[in-house]
Amino acid sequence: MNRFSYARASAVREALEQRRANGSAVFIAGGTNLVDLLREDVARPATLVDINRLPLKSIEATPGGGLKIGALVTNSALAYDETVAARYPLLAEAILAGASAQIRNVATVGGNLLQRTRCYYFYDAGTACNKREPGTGCPAMDGLNRIHAILGASDQCIAVHPSDLCVALAALDARVHVTGLKGTRALSFAEFHRLPGDTPHIDTNLAEGELITAVELPKEGYAAHHAYVKVRDRASYAFALVSAAVGLELDGDTVAGVRCALGGVAHKPWRDPGAEDSLRGKPLNAATAQDFAGRLLHGARGRSGNAFKIELAARVIVRAFDIAAQRSRGEAAS
Ligand SMILES: Cc1cc2nc3c(=O)[nH]c(=O)nc-3n(C[C@H](O)[C@H](O)[C@H](O)COP(=O)(O)OP(=O)(O)OC[C@H]3O[C@@H](n4cnc5c(N)ncnc54)[C@H](O)[C@@H]3O)c2cc1C
Known part of the structure; x- marks a missing residue:
């Protein structure tokens, strides 16, 4: 595992500035994916910016009748929230189909959106992988590809996004709220993640250093059907x-x-x-x-x-x- 330094922020602006100030820094939330990536030498950040003290843990009604979910709400808290269970049961079901209770208790909404693929070659730093090291190749094309993509793949990468939560958020037409040092913006769920094309190392349309602050659900939750x-x-x-x-x-x-x-x-x-x-x-x-x-x-x-x-x-x-x-x-x- 690479050596890294650790910083902790208690305000969004502070987290953004800590990340900018510290070279190849990354945010850490629940750590359930990032710590694995550090251990496997797949991620080699100079600094971890701990965002767990940011005020992003609430679930609030929006004026339009929807719901705004803070990026640090845990997967468990979201699945068992009374409003989510009653009005967005599709979301609760998808979350509870994933991981284990222990992991869901610490995994956050923001981290779930940004979890990396489970492609075997991506996690094995001893093999080539265009997603981990652009230009090195994709052994999954003709290798072990049981879990890989059947749609939207490219000749560079056939990895899949592994999230359950994101599948429900896509169906519900959620929006992702993000904040960077240049301001805030919201992305539709359809435009948040990317297809691999010839840049498989880039999973999303987040700009460098942007923090996910919330996910917003529209009013319609398809609770009955x-x-x-x-x-x-x-x-x-x-x-x-x-x-x-x-x-x-x-x-x-x-x-x-x-x-x-x-x-x-x-x-x-x-x-x-x-x-x-x-x-x-x-x-x-x-x-x-x-x-x-x-x-x-x-x-x-x-x-x-x-x-x-x-x-x-x-x-x-x-x-x-x-x-x-x-x-x-x-x-x-x-
Ligand atoms: C054994 C195992 C089984 C699993 N099974 C499933 C499953 O069946 N279904 C499923 O959907 N998931 C599954 N997961 C994945 C799990 O849900 C994710 O690891 C988790 O949601 C990530 O959240 P986290 O808060 O721990 O993120 P972290 O590990 O802290 O971070 C993940 C990434 O997100 C970035 N990040 C985190 N928060 C923010 C933010 N607010 N803004 C910007 N960047 C941010 C970090 O920099 C990092 O790059 C499994 C995980 C494990 C270990």
């Missing part, structure tokens, strides 16, 4: 091979609106608003759900170890629609 379906190699404590977050607005059995984001398939949560529009006004049944899955997965490409994900993703989508539909008719979901 939602599902988060996650398929993984173990029943718990495992990242998604494929997951789907679905929110439906139904008029009887007819789709009035749909949101569907996939996890485990791309470098960012995968959505296609055009495919969602195409389902509006149609009856919700296995055939229309299957048709939607085909559109959302259009262009999917499998490799030696992960081609199974294409069929698996289609089945996960259909299953998620089915659960959401059962809920909409007042039946218990399984």
